[in-house]
Amino acid sequence: MSCLERARVVSQAHELYSVLTPRGERLAAVTGRLRFLDDLPAVGDWVSLTTTDPPLIAAIEPRTSCFTRRSPGGGRQVLAANIDVAFLVCGLDADFNPNRLDRYLVQARQSGARPVVVLNKADLRPELPRLSVDAPVTAISALTGSLAGLTEQVQPGETAALFGSSGVGKSTIVNRLLGAQRQAIGAVPGKHVTTARQLFLLPAGWWLLDMPGLRELALDASAGAVSEAFAEITAQACRYRDCRHEDEPGCAVRDHVDPARLSSYRKLRREQAYAERKEDPAAARAEKERWKKIHKAMRKPG
Ligand SMILES: Nc1nc2c(ncn2[C@@H]2O[C@H](COP(=O)(O)OP(=O)(O)OP(=O)(O)O)[C@@H](O)[C@H]2O)c(=O)[nH]1
Ligand SMILES: [Mg+2]
Ligand SMILES: [Zn+2]
Numbered sequence: 001m002s003c004l005e006r007a008r009v010v011s012q013a014h015e016l017y018s019v020l021t022p023r024g025e026r027l028a029a030v031t032g033r034l035r036f037l038d039d040l041p042a043v044g045d046w047v048s049l050t051t052t053d054p055p056l057i058a059a060i061e062p063r064t065s066c067f068t069r070r071s072p073g074g075g076r077q078v079l080a081a082n083i084d085v086a087f088l089v090c091g092l093d094a095d096f097n098p099n100r101l102d103r104y105l106v107q108a109r110q111s112g113a114r115p116v117v118v119l120n121k122a123d124l125r126p127e128l129p130r131l132s133v134d135a136p137v138t139a140i141s142a143l144t145g146s147l148a149g150l151t152e153q154v155q156p157g158e159t160a161a162l163f164g165s166s167g168v169g170k171s172t173i174v175n176r177l178l179g180a181q182r183q184a185i186g187a188v189p190g191k192h193v194t195t196a197r198q199l200f201l202l203p204a205g206w207w208l209l210d211m212p213g214l215r216e217l218a219l220d221a222s223a224g225a226v227s228e229a230f231a232e233i234t235a236q237a238c239r240y241r242d243c244r245h246e247d248e249p250g251c252a253v254r255d256h257v258d259p260a261r262l263s264s265y266r267k268l269r270r271e272q273a274y275a276e277r278k279e280d281p282a283a284a285r286a287e288k289e290r291w292k293k294i295h296k297a298m299r300k301p302g
Contacts, residue, residue: 004048010199043197044081065112070218086113089164092125102264110225120169132258142172156205166213230265
């Protein structure tokens with residue numbers, strides 16, 4: 001029986017994982033047993049590594065949070081595991097899109113991470129947009145300004161991830177915090193520069209995940225996560241139970257909330273309900289069984 005050592009998955013290419021161990025970065029594949037259980041590691045996972053050469057990932061520790069999206073072919077894709085803070089980065093230039101931000105907010109609530117809205121490129125637009133989101137908002141300039149508004153949201157030992165469209169400045173933020181030009185920066189608007197997820201341990205003692213710009217974030221969320229992301233709407237008492245705040249006569253909410261947020265809420269609520277209906281109950285049961293098997297296997301030593 002070989003010994004196991006704890007490591008963290010920092011990047012992934014097909015079925016090869018870069019893992020950070022106390023002795024530096026190594027490349028690892030997964031053991032046959034893990035592959036049999038059909039639960040593959042994701043960037044951010046803490047894993048048990050065999051001390052063989054090359055090392056193998058033998059087990060995945062239970063996740064404290066999990067940022068996912070719905071895959072086009074059905075099922076879900078894990079984008080990042082064990083994220084404490086989800087930085088939702090917008091560019092204050094042409095990119096700024098409040099509806100997209102609302103979508104990311106829902107997915108962040110679903111993941112279990114604390115969402116923080118980061119308005120980057122404040123040097124380009126001195127007057128900031130008024131946002132009525134239910135999360136902390138900070139404006140920065142990754143090129144020229146202080147990043148304190150961002151860094152003060154994370155405690156040492158925690159993990160943060162940068163989500164947002166291509167070109168908003170995610171990798172520029174990473175390089176600033178690393179104090180080194182480790183990530184390539186985009187110069188051509190609309191071109192995706194970062195193509196793979198990469199997790200860094202920063203000199204300040206916390207972890208930061210650079211994500212590629214996502215073209216699409218298909219919602220993979222519960223009704224509760226949608227409600228939570230729109231607390232200023234959903235926490236209000238209305239005249240009707242289950243009011244959609246649409247054309248119901250005498251609705252007490254419709255006229256007192258930001259109309260853009262309300263329309264965003266309705267759209268995401270509909271998308272969420274549709275995805276839930278489409279989900280096959282038998283598939284949901286199978287998924288539950290699969291997790292039971294995984295948790296049982298994780299409890300066995302070695
Ligand atoms: N004016 C201004 N430009 C910035 C700022 N931050 C980043 N940029 C520019 O925005 C462009 C894109 O920056 P990246 O850091 O590559 O963007 P990204 O979000 O990592 O993009 P992808 O990797 O494609 O997802 C580059 O030309 C940066 O110089 C900022 O605060 N102000
Ligand atoms: Mg990038
Ligand atoms: Zn109502």
